Amino acid sequence: MSFKMAKVxxxxxxxxxxxxxxxxxxxxxxxxxxxxxxxxxLKGRSLLTLKDFNSDEIKRLLWVSGDLKHRIxxxxxxxxxxxxxxxxMIFEKRSTRTRMSTETGFALLGGHPCFLTSQDIHLxxxxxxxxxxxxLSGLCDIVLARVYSHSTLEELEKEATIPIINGLCDLxxxxxxxxxFLTLQEHYxxxxxxxxxxxxxxxxVLHSFMMxxxxxGVHLRIAxxxxxxxxxxxxxxxxxxxxxxxxxVMTSDPMEAAKGxxxxxxxxxxxxxxxxxxxxxxxxxxxxxxSNKTGSMANPDWTFLxxxxxxxxxxxxxxxxxxRSLVFxxxxxxxxxxxxxxxxxxxxxxxxxxxxxx
Numbered sequence: 001m002s003f004k005m006a007k008v009x010x011x012x013x014x015x016x017x018x019x020x021x022x023x024x025x026x027x028x029x030x031x032x033x034x035x036x037x038x039x040x041x042l043k044g045r046s047l048l049t050l051k052d053f054n055s056d057e058i059k060r061l062l063w064v065s066g067d068l069k070h071r072i073x074x075x076x077x078x079x080x081x082x083x084x085x086x087x088x089m090i091f092e093k094r095s096t097r098t099r100m101s102t103e104t105g106f107a108l109l110g111g112h113p114c115f116l117t118s119q120d121i122h123l124x125x126x127x128x129x130x131x132x133x134x135x136l137s138g139l140c141d142i143v144l145a146r147v148y149s150h151s152t153l154e155e156l157e158k159e160a161t162i163p164i165i166n167g168l169c170d171l172x173x174x175x176x177x178x179x180x181f182l183t184l185q186e187h188y189x190x191x192x193x194x195x196x197x198x199x200x201x202x203x204x205v206l207h208s209f210m211m212x213x214x215x216x217g218v219h220l221r222i223a224x225x226x227x228x229x230x231x232x233x234x235x236x237x238x239x240x241x242x243x244x245x246x247x248x249v250m251t252s253d254p255m256e257a258a259k260g261x262x263x264x265x266x267x268x269x270x271x272x273x274x275x276x277x278x279x280x281x282x283x284x285x286x287x288x289x290x291s292n293k294t295g296s297m298a299n300p301d302w303t304f305l306x307x308x309x310x311x312x313x314x315x316x317x318x319x320x321x322x323x324r325s326l327v328f329x330x331x332x333x334x335x336x337x338x339x340x341x342x343x344x345x346x347x348x349x350x351x352x353x354x355x356x357x358x
Contacts, residue, residue, distance in 0.1 A: 034355040037063060042344040046157050046164040048150070049172045051211040051236060058215055059358050062182050065333075065340025067351035072108065073336075080110030081343050088136050089115045090123065090145040091167070092152075097308065098167050098175070101335035102144055102342075109339060114140065123152055133159035142346055144338075163345040165338075170204060176307050177208040178337040181216060183330045184263060187303060190357040192217035197261035197298070199223045199254045199288055200314065201281075205267050205307055210237045214244040216358060221249040223257030225284040254288050258297035264290050265305045266314050282313065290315040295324070305330055 040060040050058060071077045087106050091099065099115065106113040123129050133156045136143055143160065145153055146167035157164040166174055185191050196213060198206050202224045213220045220241075241248045251257055258264060269285045270278045295302050304325045306315060319325060343349050 037355060038350070041348070043346065043348060044163065045345055046160075047174055047341060047345070048153050048157060048164065048166045049211060050174045050177060050208060050215075051172075053215075055215040058178075058181075058212060061178060061337070061340055061344055062185060062358070063351050063355050064344050064349060065178065065182055065337040066186070066356055067353045068339050068343065069333075069336040070353050081347055081349060082106060083110030085110075085141040085346060086112040086114060086139075087342070088140045088143045089113055089167070090121060090143065090147070091116065092118050092123065092145075092147045093168060095146055095168070097331055097334045098144075098146055098338075101338045102167070105335045105339040106342060109343065111141075111342075123147070129155035130159045132156070133164075137161040142342060165341065165345070168204065172208045172211070173204045173307070174208050174212075175334070175338055175341065176205055177212050178341065179330055179333040180209075180265075180305055180307075181212070181218075182333045182337050183305065183326050184303075185356060185358065186329070186333075187326060188262070192358060193219075194262045195219040195221060195260060195299075196263045196265060197221040197223070197257045198265050199257055199290060199294065200266035200285070201269050203267060209265075211240070214240050214246045214248075217244070217246060219246050219248065221251075221257045221259070221261060223251050223254045223288070225288070226252050254290075254294060255297050258294050261298040261302060263303050263305060264294060264298060266290055267307055268309070268311065269314060285313070289313055290319055292318055295319065 037056055037060045040056050042057060042060065047053070053061075068079070072079060087102070089099065089102055103113045103115065121127075121132065123132060127135075129152055133143075137160045140162065142163045142165065143156065144165040144167045145156060147153060147169050150166075150169040150171040153164060153166050153169055166172055168176075181191060184194060188194060194217075196209065196218055198209060198220065200206070200223075206222065206224075209220065249257065266288070269281050269288075290304065295304075302324060304315065304319055304322075304327070306320070306327050308327060308331055310320060310327070320327065
């Protein structure tokens, strides 16, 4: 199936309210965009899905993340912005990047991370999610939960009086997408107008791309096999795409999806909990491996992303270890974007670096 949306020009509700205000901004030497993003305040919010965040709020998160990366990594500044604060990290699913980025990032900012596995905390088993949310609200300042079901996050967020971050669930993986878009902004210098091709499973990472790309002016081309459904909350996705100045393509043909693309993206074909389906899934995804043949359909300067861990059937070594591959900067940016997110949700912080182009 191939599906294209017509381009529709819309004016963001976040545009400054009057010409007088715009003139004041210019008189102070600021751009309109920087002034608008500078007024965004996310303190006290939760992040369960980027569906709940508008364009300016997502850009603000990316700006703060890039700012912290520059100040800490490039300028070697010590920024104890979260000193005296603690985070509860609930992990029903194992992880390398989510755990390491959150633990080291929170500690680097002066805070204290507390790691809780399924052996330490049994959500909904020994204690209800409602009670857990209330208890943790009195013991720490923020919770990151990597869980099986999105409903668990919704229960925690409903009862907690502190921010809840979705570290991954069955429907969404928002913190991965923040890292992906920071990586692309750093590489290309801007996001608006880029075309991203997703070639693989219709999973939580794709769902987060679907809820975010249009808000950043990124065109999306999706190829998934016919058997696994590629769409979560299809109505919201189509409505969002129709209201933004972007186009989308949905197909089951990987080569069609790669046409004219700037970025080729894939992910695991067999997620945690799907191991029994592996044999069938490998058959369903025959022909979906990303290679230079796939890239021959893309733009000349195409790049590659994968959230890791990677299996060779998903992408061959020639692409994965090539200069086109941004997977290792992408993995590092998991740290800077989770830091930017935690700082934005917990404290009042103003970026010190110039707002990047989006």
